[in-house]
Amino acid sequence: MIAPExxxxxxxxxxxxDPDVPKSGWSYAYGHDLGLGKDRHKICEMCExxxxxxxxxxxxxxxxxLETGCICAGHMEGNLAVARARDDDRKRAAERVSxxxxxxxxxxxQLSQIDVETESHDHMSSSVIPALERLRKVMSHRVGEAAKDxxxxxxxxxxxxxxxxxxxxELAISNAKDRLQTLLLRARxxxxxxxxxxxxxxxxxxxxxxxxxxxxxxxxxxxxxxRWSGLYQLAGDTDATWAKRRYDDMxxxxxxxxxxxxxxxxxxxxLAM
Numbered sequence: 001m002i003a004p005e006x007x008x009x010x011x012x013x014x015x016x017x018d019p020d021v022p023k024s025g026w027s028y029a030y031g032h033d034l035g036l037g038k039d040r041h042k043i044c045e046m047c048e049x050x051x052x053x054x055x056x057x058x059x060x061x062x063x064x065x066l067e068t069g070c071i072c073a074g075h076m077e078g079n080l081a082v083a084r085a086r087d088d089d090r091k092r093a094a095e096r097v098s099x100x101x102x103x104x105x106x107x108x109x110q111l112s113q114i115d116v117e118t119e120s121h122d123h124m125s126s127s128v129i130p131a132l133e134r135l136r137k138v139m140s141h142r143v144g145e146a147a148k149d150x151x152x153x154x155x156x157x158x159x160x161x162x163x164x165x166x167x168x169x170e171l172a173i174s175n176a177k178d179r180l181q182t183l184l185l186r187a188r189x190x191x192x193x194x195x196x197x198x199x200x201x202x203x204x205x206x207x208x209x210x211x212x213x214x215x216x217x218x219x220x221x222x223x224x225x226x227r228w229s230g231l232y233q234l235a236g237d238t239d240a241t242w243a244k245r246r247y248d249d250m251x252x253x254x255x256x257x258x259x260x261x262x263x264x265x266x267x268x269x270x271l272a273m
Contacts, residue, residue, distance in 0.1 A: 005050045005071035014048030015066075021046075026058040026076035029065070031086065032154055033094055046072040054090045056083065093153040100142055100158065104165060107135060111165075111172060124179055132173045139166045188214065189271050196262055196271075199254075207250060210258075216265070218257045220250055228253035232261040234268075 008014070015021040034040045034053050041051045045066040046058075056073035059065050068076065074083030114128055143162045150159035192212060199218075201208040207220040207228070215235035223229055228247045233240040241260070247253040265271035 005044070005047060005069055008047040008049050009072060009075050014044075015046050016072075022060050022062060022064070024076065024078055026060050026066075026073075028073065028077055028083070028086065029057045029059045030154075031056050031090055033090060036098075042067065044069040044072055046076065054087055054094070056086070090153060093149050093155065096145065096149060097155050097158050100146060100162070103142065104162065107139065108165065110135065111169060114176075115172060124176070124183055129173065129176050129180065132169060132176055136166070136169045136173060139169055185269075192216075192265060192271055196258060199258065201254070208254070210254075214270075216261060218254070218261060220253050220257065222250070230254065230257035232257050232264070234264065 009016055016023065032055050034042060034055060036053075041053050042055070044050045044052050046068040050069050050072075052067075052069040054070065055067045056070060057065060057067055058073055058076050066076075070083050070087035071080070073086075074080030077083065110131075114131060117125060117128060139162065143159070143166050146155065146159040146162045149155045192214065195212050199210045201210050204219070206222050207230075209220070210218045212235075216232070218230060218232045219240075220228060220230040223246065225246075228250050229243050229245075230253045231240040231242045241264075243253065243256060243260070245256065247256065262271060266273055
């Protein structure tokens with residue numbers, strides 16, 4: 001069993017017993033996390049015995065640079081408390097990264113399920129867009145946290161990964177809104193088709209009137225010469241389109257106006273071709 005690093009320093013293990021290597025006057029340059037996994041750890045270059053994950057890169061005025069563990073770094077710079085505080089800060093940052101990575105994996109699974117629901121059903125759940133917007137809010141907060149650890153502790157790849165996933169969520173929201181719009185237009189077109197197939201007419205003093213649920217209207221009139229004419233007006237329009245022909249009976253005028261309205265709605269994309 002390898003002795004604790006403090007004991008290895010006291011025993012003069014590795015470069016601690018090498019007369020050509022300075023034992024003091026070192027300064028901390030920067031640090032990095034080698035990550036999880038046994039194959040990603042390395043041996044402290046000062047005591048040459050301890051496996052380290054959190055590397056303290058130490059520099060000496062002579063030009064030497066060594067990658068060491070916490071205890072060796074503390075002895076090399078002559079302040080063990082500072083080295084330990086630095087190491088503890090790095091470990092806390094690594095724990096935050098680990099928690100965010102687990103949360104990111106869960107969020108990816110959630111997004112994948114939403115994508116399947118959005119793309120594979122004729123009807124999209126009303127909860128999809130609110131769920132995506134909640135996910136965007138959470139991820140925006142995590143991107144901010146990751147940015148701080150990227151700046152303070154060099155976890156740059158983790159920050160980039162979170163930014164990339166946030167972009168995926170933004171794209172999913174855009175796709176879901178487009179999908180919802182498509183479904184709404186389809187539902188409206190189907191509803192219009194049913195209404196035009198079996199219109200409900202209302203009697204008026206001079207004929208009858210039909211109004212769709214979207215406020216498109218048809219008006220049939222009895223003319224002074226005893227013949228029938230009609231008009232249609234689309235929702236939101238100020239001008240009506242009058243029939244060019246006159247008809248001998250009310251039903252013929254009504255059917256002609258319905259046909260003209262259908263044709264106009266198809267041209268506008270509000271009714272299936």
